[in-house]
Each structure stands twice: as structure tokens, then as C-alpha cells.
Amino acid sequence: MIQNNILWSPLQIGGLTTKNRFAVLPMECADAAEGGHLSQDMQMRYDRYAEGGAGLVFLEAVTLQHETRSRDRQLLLDVYKKESREEWERFVASFKAKHPNTLLIFQYHHAGETAGKEFSRRVTVKPLTPFGGELIDAWYIDDYIHRQVETAKFLYRIGVDGIDLKFCHGYLGSQLLRPYNDRDWKYGGSWENRSRFAFETCERIRRAVPDPKFLIGARVSMYEEMPGGQGHAGADSFCYDLSESIALLQGLEARGCSYFGETIGNASVYWENMAPSPSCSTNVYQHLTMAKTMKEVVQPQTVIIGAGMSVLGDGTHNQLRGVQPERTSLLHVAEDALQNGVMDMVGLGRQALADPYLPCKVQSEQASDVQWCLTCNLCSELEMRGKSIGCAVYNKYFADLWKECRSEFGAPSQIVTGD
Numbered sequence: 001m002i003q004n005n006i007l008w009s010p011l012q013i014g015g016l017t018t019k020n021r022f023a024v025l026p027m028e029c030a031d032a033a034e035g036g037h038l039s040q041d042m043q044m045r046y047d048r049y050a051e052g053g054a055g056l057v058f059l060e061a062v063t064l065q066h067e068t069r070s071r072d073r074q075l076l077l078d079v080y081k082k083e084s085r086e087e088w089e090r091f092v093a094s095f096k097a098k099h100p101n102t103l104l105i106f107q108y109h110h111a112g113e114t115a116g117k118e119f120s121r122r123v124t125v126k127p128l129t130p131f132g133g134e135l136i137d138a139w140y141i142d143d144y145i146h147r148q149v150e151t152a153k154f155l156y157r158i159g160v161d162g163i164d165l166k167f168c169h170g171y172l173g174s175q176l177l178r179p180y181n182d183r184d185w186k187y188g189g190s191w192e193n194r195s196r197f198a199f200e201t202c203e204r205i206r207r208a209v210p211d212p213k214f215l216i217g218a219r220v221s222m223y224e225e226m227p228g229g230q231g232h233a234g235a236d237s238f239c240y241d242l243s244e245s246i247a248l249l250q251g252l253e254a255r256g257c258s259y260f261g262e263t264i265g266n267a268s269v270y271w272e273n274m275a276p277s278p279s280c281s282t283n284v285y286q287h288l289t290m291a292k293t294m295k296e297v298v299q300p301q302t303v304i305i306g307a308g309m310s311v312l313g314d315g316t317h318n319q320l321r322g323v324q325p326e327r328t329s330l331l332h333v334a335e336d337a338l339q340n341g342v343m344d345m346v347g348l349g350r351q352a353l354a355d356p357y358l359p360c361k362v363q364s365e366q367a368s369d370v371q372w373c374l375t376c377n378l379c380s381e382l383e384m385r386g387k388s389i390g391c392a393v394y395n396k397y398f399a400d401l402w403k404e405c406r407s408e409f410g411a412p413s414q415i416v417t418g419d
Helices: 040-051 082-098 138-158 172-177 196-208 243-254 283-297 330-339 350-354 358-363 378-384 396-409
Strands: 011-013 016-018 022-024 056-063 103-109 162-167 215-221 259-263 303-306 345-348
Touching: 040 056, 040 082, 082 103, 082 138, 103 138, 103 215, 138 162, 138 196, 162 172, 162 196, 172 196, 196 215, 196 243, 215 243, 243 283, 259 283, 283 303, 283 330, 330 345, 350 378, 378 396
Parallel strands: 022 056, 022 345, 056 103, 103 162, 162 215, 215 259, 259 303, 303 345
Antiparallel strands: 011 016
């Protein structure tokens, strides 16, 4: 039987300590109230994540301005609006009062070229098929960097434990970093220019909030798996080249990042790379390899949070071959990865939607009661259709919502977002 001791060991991240090695990843659930306001459903969901026992909980992909959202009901924090600031202050105070031992980190989001065309403003750094969008200039990015800094200062004042910069999955951060952004402008062309947005954002936030107990980190797609994508060899190259991804990690670390979230892929190009399913479960090996690569190129104290492991489940449904099923369970692989320095924390994404109480159940030796994610991607289909997102296997509300989607749209040929 697997021994889970390391899963429950505390871990220092910057100036803070998490009580165990489980993190709930930033999963967009599109359950905000109209206008991006905080809903009761959203607040109850985050209470469940914390009650479930994870040491760290990420606030999902929060847009900082209403015009840059991917989902119609995406969470919004507009730091320039009193009403928005006040509702977030109330939420954070309530969360921290109820869950004082759970770290809460806020992830920024800007959709860029994948913003919803029907309800948002789609912008681009260089038009990409089939997305397009309104071409933006340096002033636009300068202004957005300032907004990110002001937001960080506010979040620090109200007691959030840190911020997560989003350089992954094909959103604005990836769009600026990728070699495809070869346009001649302040934020494009050379690596110095393409990395300017990331480095300047991090540096200015750390300067504005020098307290090491306010964490700065980033979620990074080590490669996008598209020609010219982040982590590729050139503006039209199909080949991976991790040199710029490594330079990004090391540059952000030097400017104040104390953790990184591992990921790969682009949600609008190839979903299963980011979120493996049983038909491509070996993609989890890519996630593990990228986490190990990240761990090898940063300082020993810099924390790496793994991802992509929901597909493993209890080892009985993941379709991995050439290895005993019990060795492929999420818990076994997680412990092995922690013990061998592949990563420092285990990120739970779709598994947290299926059962946010996994950490508590496992710690109390009730692993047989865990509702294991089947990685059927019904939740992903809900996201693709612009609906509120949850587990359609274990939650009747989302099961019914998924059935309505199938009735209206039929079965998708593939899961992608941003079209």
C-alpha cells in the first residue's frame, strides 16, 4: 500500500508555508454573477476546495477588465471600481476567517485573441488563424501592466497570499512570448522584446510589494505544440525548443517569482496536451518531464507545481500500458514525483471538480471513497459551449446541463476553446 507521508509534509514557498503538497489549480468554472461579480455558487465552490484539505488554492483566471474575458460569466476584479474592490475584500476576509491555514493565490487572466467574440473584445499582437482580432499597440500593454501592478497592491492589502501570472494555454501572456510574435514593436520580434511584458510585470509588482510573504509566481506552458508557439524553435517552426521557456523561468525567478506551475499546450489548439484523457494518457509523461526540466533549471528553493495528472485516477481506467495499474495511480505517481524531486507540489485540476475532498479522504485513510475523475472531458465540453463548468459525472446539475448542450449543439468533433 502506498505510503503518503510526503504528501502531508509542509513546504516553504517564498516567505510562506503550505500545510501539505496538494494545490487546487486555477480551474475556470464560469459561475460568476452577471458582470463578473462574485456569486454564491463561486464562493461555496472555493469553500469546498479549502474544506477538502488542499494546502494551496488558486483563484481561477480572473479577468482584470470586463472586455478581456474568455467566458461570459468569468470572474472580474476591476481595481479601479469601488464596487468590485469591496466585494473581493468581503470574499477574501470571509475565506481567510474560515480557512486561515489555506494559502489563497489569485491568477490574472487576459484572453487576448481568444476573447469571446459575442460578448468581449478580441485583441491580438499578430493575427493568428483562425482567431484574428484587433491589433494592439505598446500603449495597450503598458496600460495593462500598470493595471496588474495596481491589482497586486490591492490584493496584498486585503490579505491574498500572492498572485499567479499567466503565461500559458494560448492566452495573452503566451501570445506575447511566442516566436510567432515577430512583429517589429516594443513587445515583439526579439526575445528581449517578447519577454518584456513578463519581466516588467513581475519586476514592478515585486518592487511595489516587496514583502516575501506576498508570493509572485507564474503558470508556464513549456511549449504550446503549434508552429511558432511558446517553447518552439522559431516563428513558423513545428519543433520544440525549450531555451526560451527556460530563460523565462530564470528571468522571472531573478525578478521575484518563488514558484512556477507546470503545464503544456494551448487550450484553443490541442486540449488533450494540457488536459490528458485516457485516449492520450501518455501525455502525463510529458507533464512529468516538463516539471522535472523546470525543477532542474531553477534554484532549489523555487517551488514547482505539477499538473496534468487527473487522468491517472486510481490506476484502473487510465489505459497506460507496460506498467502495473497500481503504479499508475495519481497518488502513487504523485508521491514518486515528490520523493524524486520531479516537482514539489501536486496540482489537482479536473480531479478537484470531481471531488474537492480528495486530500482529506486520503489523509483519513478513506481513499476508497474518493470520486475519481474519469477525464471524460464533459466538464471541458461545458467550457467549450460557454456554460458554467463542473463535474457532469458526479453532480446532477452539471449532468443535466451537459445533456442540454448535447441536445442543442450535438457532440463536438474535438474540445477547443476560443473559436
